Amino acid sequence: MKIDDFASYCKRRGIIFPSSDIYGGISGFYDYGPIGVEIKNNIKQLWWKSMVTDHDNVAGIDGSIITHPKVWDASGHVDNFVDLFVECKKCHSKIRADHLVEDVLKKPADGLSAKQLNDLIKKNGVKCQSCKSELGEVSEFNLMFRTPVGPEGDYSSFLRPETAQVIFTNFNNVLDTCRMKIPFGIAQIGKAFRNEISPRNFLFRLREFEQMEMEFFVDPEKKADCPDFELVADVEANVLTAKEQEKKHKTAIMKMGDVLKKKLIKSKWHAYWIGRRYKWFLDLGINPDKLRLREHVDTELSHYSSATWDIEYNYDFGWKELEGIADRTDFDLKQHEKHSGTKMQYFDEETQRRFVPHVAAEPSVGVDRAFLTFIADAYHEEEIKGKKRVVLKLHPKLAAYKVAVFPLVKKDGLPEKALDIYNDLRTCFTAFYDQAGSIGRRYRRMDEIGTPLCITVDYDTKDDDSVTIRDRDSLEQKRVKISELKNYIWGKICS
Numbered sequence: 001m002k003i004d005d006f007a008s009y010c011k012r013r014g015i016i017f018p019s020s021d022i023y024g025g026i027s028g029f030y031d032y033g034p035i036g037v038e039i040k041n042n043i044k045q046l047w048w049k050s051m052v053t054d055h056d057n058v059a060g061i062d063g064s065i066i067t068h069p070k071v072w073d074a075s076g077h078v079d080n081f082v083d084l085f086v087e088c089k090k091c092h093s094k095i096r097a098d099h100l101v102e103d104v105l106k107k108p109a110d111g112l113s114a115k116q117l118n119d120l121i122k123k124n125g126v127k128c129q130s131c132k133s134e135l136g137e138v139s140e141f142n143l144m145f146r147t148p149v150g151p152e153g154d155y156s157s158f159l160r161p162e163t164a165q166v167i168f169t170n171f172n173n174v175l176d177t178c179r180m181k182i183p184f185g186i187a188q189i190g191k192a193f194r195n196e197i198s199p200r201n202f203l204f205r206l207r208e209f210e211q212m213e214m215e216f217f218v219d220p221e222k223k224a225d226c227p228d229f230e231l232v233a234d235v236e237a238n239v240l241t242a243k244e245q246e247k248k249h250k251t252a253i254m255k256m257g258d259v260l261k262k263k264l265i266k267s268k269w270h271a272y273w274i275g276r277r278y279k280w281f282l283d284l285g286i287n288p289d290k291l292r293l294r295e296h297v298d299t300e301l302s303h304y305s306s307a308t309w310d311i312e313y314n315y316d317f318g319w320k321e322l323e324g325i326a327d328r329t330d331f332d333l334k335q336h337e338k339h340s341g342t343k344m345q346y347f348d349e350e351t352q353r354r355f356v357p358h359v360a361a362e363p364s365v366g367v368d369r370a371f372l373t374f375i376a377d378a379y380h381e382e383e384i385k386g387k388k389r390v391v392l393k394l395h396p397k398l399a400a401y402k403v404a405v406f407p408l409v410k411k412d413g414l415p416e417k418a419l420d421i422y423n424d425l426r427t428c429f430t431a432f433y434d435q436a437g438s439i440g441r442r443y444r445r446m447d448e449i450g451t452p453l454c455i456t457v458d459y460d461t462k463d464d465d466s467v468t469i470r471d472r473d474s475l476e477q478k479r480v481k482i483s484e485l486k487n488y489i490w491g492k493i494c495s
C-alpha cells in the first residue's frame with residue numbers, strides 16, 4: 001500500500017489523525033488516536049524494559065525539553081545541525097536539496113556538500129518539482145526550533161532536537177546519586193523537535209516526534225571488554241558495509257559474532273548494542289527480509305561520531321534509517337566540560353585512573369518511526385473464501401487490545417455473561433467489548449486494528465462454562481474453559 005493510502009487507513013481505524021485536522025492539518029505533525037496511543041505506549045514500555053529495567057547497569061531519566069541555550073553551542077548543534085535546501089525562484093517552495101537530487105537523479109545524496117549539490121542541480125538542469133521553474137542556490141538551514149523564554153522573551157533557547165544532550169548534562173548527577181560503576185548506560189524517552197524542510201512520508205519524517213535513546217559509557221581502554229557479547233553472537237543480520245557501498249552494494253547475511261571477528265565493527269560494545277537492537281525488532285515480529293544493517297560512509301557521519309551503523313527498513317518508499325547506533329566517543333562529555341567548566345569524568349577505584357568515558361554505543365530510535373515500521377510491516381491484505389480481509393498482524397505484545405469479547409447475540413443472557421468475562425479479563429489485559437453487528441463484522445473490525453484473540457460467548461457457554469477463542473492469524477477456533485482463559489491469553493501474548 002502506498003504511504004498516503006496507509007495514512008488514510010490509519011485515520012479510518014482511529015490509529016493516527018493529522019494534527020489540527022479541522023483546520024486542514026499542519027505539515028510534519030500528527031496525533032495518535034485511541035488505538036494508536038495504546039500501540040505507542042506498548043512500544044515505549046517494551047523499549048524501556050529491554051533497555052533499562054532488564055539491566056542492572058542502566059538508569060533512566062526524564063529531562064526537560066528546553067535547556068540552557070549553551071547546551072546546544074557545546075553539542076555542536078548551533079553550528080552543525082543544518083540541512084541544505086533550494087528555493088524555487090517562482091513559487092518559492094523550499095525543497096531539501098539532497099532529497100531533490102535523490103528523487104530526480106536517482107543518486108544517493110546524503111552527506112554531499114552545498115557545492116556538490118549545487119553542481120549536480122545545475123549540470124542536470126533539475127527544476128522545481130511543483131511548477132517546473134528554475135531553482136536558486138543551495139543554502140544552509142538550521143533545524144532547531146528557537147523559542148523565547150520568560151515573559152518578555154528575556155533570552156531565547158531551543159526545543160531540543162535530540163534527547164541525548166539531556167543525558168550528557170545529567171552525567172554527573174546520575175553518577176553521584178546512583179553510584180553507577182563503569183560500564184553503564186543512561187536512557188531516556190521523550191519529545192524532540194526538528195524544523196524539517198520537507199517533512200514527508202507520514203510518520204517517517206516529522207517536526208515533532210519522540211526519541212528513545214541510551215548512552216552507554218565505557219572505559220576507553222576497555223571498549224573490547226564486553227562479557228555479554230555471547231547473547232547476540234548468533235543474531236543474524238543483513239549487513240551492508242561502507243566498503244560494499246562503494247562497490248556492488250550487496251548485503252551479506254552474517255552472524256554478529258562473525259561481523260565482530262572480521263572487524264567490520266571495531267568495538268565489541270558497539271557490536272553488542274547493535275546486535276541487541278536488531279534482535280529487538282526481530283523478536284517483535286519484523287520481517288527479517290525487510291531489515292538490514294548499513295554502515296555510514298565517511299561523508300555521512302555526524303560531527304560527533306567515529307562510526308555509525310543504521311538499522312534500516314525497506315519501506316514502500318525504499319530502504320531508510322529506522323534506528324542509528326553511533327560510537328560518540330568522548331565528544332559530548334568533553335564539549336560540556338569545555339563549555340560549562342565542570343569536570344565530567346569517572347574515577348575508577350580499581351585502577352585508580354580518572355578519565356572521560358567514551359559512549360561506545362548510542363542506540364537512538366524514533367518512537368513514531370518504530371510505530372510506522374511495526375504497523376506497515378504488520379499490514380496484510382488476504383483473500384479468504386473469495387472475501388478480502390485486512391489484518392494487522394502485530395505482535396500480541398504491541399497490539400492495542402489483547403482480546404475482544406463478543407456475545408453471539410444480544411439476548412438470552414449472553415451479553416450479561418460476556419460482560420462478566422470482559423470485566424474479569426480487563427483487570428489483566430487491555431480488552432474490548434462489542435455486541436454490535438454480525439460476528440463476521442466484529443471479527444473484521446478487530447483484525448483491522450490487530451487484536452490477536454476474539455472470544456465468543458454462545459448458547460453452549462451456559463452449559464459447559466467454555467467459550468470459543470479465535471486466533472487472528474491462523475483463524476483457528478478453539479473451545480477454552482472460562483477458568484483457563486487468563487492463562488491461555490498470557491501464553492499467547494508471551495509466545
Ligand code: GAP
Binds near residue numbers: 213
Ligand atoms: N542522538 C542521535 C540522533 O538524534 P538521528 O539519526 O538524528 O540521531 C535518531 O536520530 C533517530 O530518531 C532516527 O533513527 C529516527 O528513528 C528518529 N528521527 C530522527 N529525525 C526524525 C524525524 N524528523 N521524524 C521522525 N523520527 C526522526
